[in-house]
Amino acid sequence: MNTNKITNGYAKGVRLGHASAHLIDPLCEALELEYHGECWWTYFGSKEKALTHIRKLWHCTDIMSNSYGVILEEWDEKFGKGGSTYAQAVRVLRQDLI
Numbered sequence: 001m002n003t004n005k006i007t008n009g010y011a012k013g014v015r016l017g018h019a020s021a022h023l024i025d026p027l028c029e030a031l032e033l034e035y036h037g038e039c040w041w042t043y044f045g046s047k048e049k050a051l052t053h054i055r056k057l058w059h060c061t062d063i064m065s066n067s068y069g070v071i072l073e074e075w076d077e078k079f080g081k082g083g084s085t086y087a088q089a090v091r092v093l094r095q096d097l098i
Contacts, residue, residue, distance in 0.1 A: 019060040019086060026053060027086070031068045040093065047097045054090035054097075061085050 030043035030050070041050035062085060069084050076092045 057086045
């Protein structure tokens with residue numbers, strides 16, 4: 001099965017469950033930029049590339065580290081109360097791109 005196929009405008013990445021480091025690590029590095037005062041999506045080069053990347057984590061059920069959750073809590077008060085997933089995180093981040 002081709003996991004990079006685009007369906008309904010969304011690049012397929014994680015169907016449901018665990019994402020590999022090649023998807024999670026770049027997002028975490030991008031959030032580090034946000035922590036240091038830069039726009040997180042600049043890590044990917046453009047908003048379009050950032051959107052393509054986060055769409056691959058749309059169904060990821062891995063739990064995000066609280067250190068990254070704190071960054072996202074500034075955008076959404078309901079986020080980051082412990083145990084938030086990457087899927088929840090990318091939904092918050094998407095709002096910054098549209």
